[in-house]
Amino acid sequence: MDKISRSPAMTDVARLAGVSHQTVSRVLNDHPNVKEQTRIRVRAAIAELGYRPNRAARALVTGRSQLIGVVARNSTLYGPATMLSEFEQAAADAGFAVSVGSVRELDRSSMGAVVERHLDQRVAGLVVIANTASAVEALAEIPEDLPVVFIDGDPASGRPGVTVDQVAGARAATRHLLDSGHETVWHVSGPTDWFDSAGRIQGWRQTLEEAGREVPPLLSADWSAAEGYRTGQMLARMPEVTAIFTANDHLALGILRALSERGRRVPHDVALVGFDDVPEAAYFIPPLTTVRQAFGDVARAALGLLLGQMGDEAGTARQIVVPPQLVIRESAPSPAR
Amino acid sequence: MDKISRSPAMTDVARLAGVSHQTVSRVLNDHPNVKEQTRIRVRAAIAELGYRPNRAARALVTGRSQLIGVVARNSTLYGPATMLSEFEQAAADAGFAVSVGSVRELDRSSMGAVVERHLDQRVAGLVVIANTASAVEALAEIPEDLPVVFIDGDPASGRPGVTVDQVAGARAATRHLLDSGHETVWHVSGPTDWFDSAGRIQGWRQTLEEAGREVPPLLSADWSAAEGYRTGQMLARMPEVTAIFTANDHLALGILRALSERGRRVPHDVALVGFDDVPEAAYFIPPLTTVRQAFGDVARAALGLLLGQMGDEAGTARQIVVPPQLVIRESAPSPAR
DNA sequence: AAACCTGATGTTATCGATAACATTTCGGCA
């Protein structure tokens, strides 16, 4: 690398400012015990040379980069996209870059490979969106001293993590439909190996049982409108089905279409509650009653927990549970309307 | 850092295998001129020690990390989320990690800050999703020797980039509606300072003018279902409006709701074409005719272009234009149905 | 047999930053 075209390093700044390279480092890292006059001189030299720190050099010495690794399943859904976006913003505000590693399947091998890549980069911490038990298994290889936070992991685990209270969300949705006068509530779930799905199923089932209502057979699906349409075509054929709670808003959209095709009016004939509150939910026909997950809050809480681990190991091995919120719109209006 | 807990380095592998550290490097980087027997010995030592390469060390020496920086506006929309996801997958397959930097606004200051962060990391290349002219301005500070690819940039610029042919997509949508017997076509655009919006407006306007049809006033919006609903409330009040082309599917969803509220049947009274083909579009009521953008293709083409710049500077200063595809569904059926 | 070339491997230097330890300077107190 030719001397003329080499980027200026700290030693160049030091020479120009007439100090040691260590003092330049002290100025850049806001060390105490540096005279203000010295700081000014160093900063002027930095500006004059257009010096840019090399994070790789710092990472090499400290053993930790200024990167946070995210491990997530490849998804274009609103929830994951929102969390990633909010997380990146919050991390940037805290001085970290975010490196994303995604997997096509939540299996041990795929996730293990992503974790390896992050470890090679000597990430300062990891955030793992671990929706299933098999995803969690993959993480056995993470060094014990590396800060890790789980999002949407197993609520019953002892690991540091942030989850939305899926059971409470499902209870609110189901309770709302029962309070509106429905005999029982049908549920279309997401993939049943996902912790989120399990929590929603549990909340739905508990609420029905506690109310002494019949628990209808579960319709299991994935997260797509296509699967909502498929299950909706079955539900629309059953006259006794007057209330449906779906595991997400896209499932609800598919069901809306199936009901429409069979002349089942919403909410007149069938009331419908979704889950997530994607921005479009308010513009479905009719606007969707749904359970809002505060994805942004989840992301920011996860970062807080991770930074806590990085700074002070005590008291951060905990789970933060973010409350969901029932948002009532026309697809399942309030009782006594 | 205590000698007992220090991760094994190349020198440790070398000692165990009885070779120099340089030979270990050669084995790991698939250099020619290493005996197979030596390779086997080194690999066994690597496995025994659980050696993990330190990417920071490599980045320091080479001046380039194995990271690709992405600069994008903070968005949870399907298009950007898909492109990011596909890009990350393709980059990982090529041996790169992806560091995401997002901005709340497409302005010079925000984008400049994100670029700075990437440059500090000594990224190997940049991918910039630069939807507006002001976003492009922010990138004047990028060193000339750093590989850069633009996505959704200015189609008229000479910079390496990948875009979808917005004009062609809009032409296809508008032509489809005219061919279905509509006198003219109304257009609800996205933000007009976006290149994508401008291309769609241009394609719509051109097609109408060439057909000798009246060009109705433009309704300008953002990308949300809420704005679709707002403009839809106006359009639903005009009996002469029989055909609408929207800048994206979410706008179309909002319009569907507004039309429904005023008893305007789709497609009987008003035909509707969206843009994007989000997965849910097929499950709107009715299923949406739309223009599909092959977001995955865009992402993979962008990576190809970037890798080309990294490997061989010649012949890669070009624009790849990905064709869109009209997807006909019930909201605007084919003519002669 | 000697010289040359190529394959295989090793030694030395370097990247740019922080850690660790050392030295100097300054201010306050006796």
Next chain:
DNA sequence: TGCCGAAATGTTATCGATAACATCAGGTTT
């Protein structure tokens, strides 16, 4: 004025990898 302690700054070492250059061994050709 001298001593001590703290502030301020400097020197040396290190991180773990690749680049650059050097050396050795074996085979082929003259």
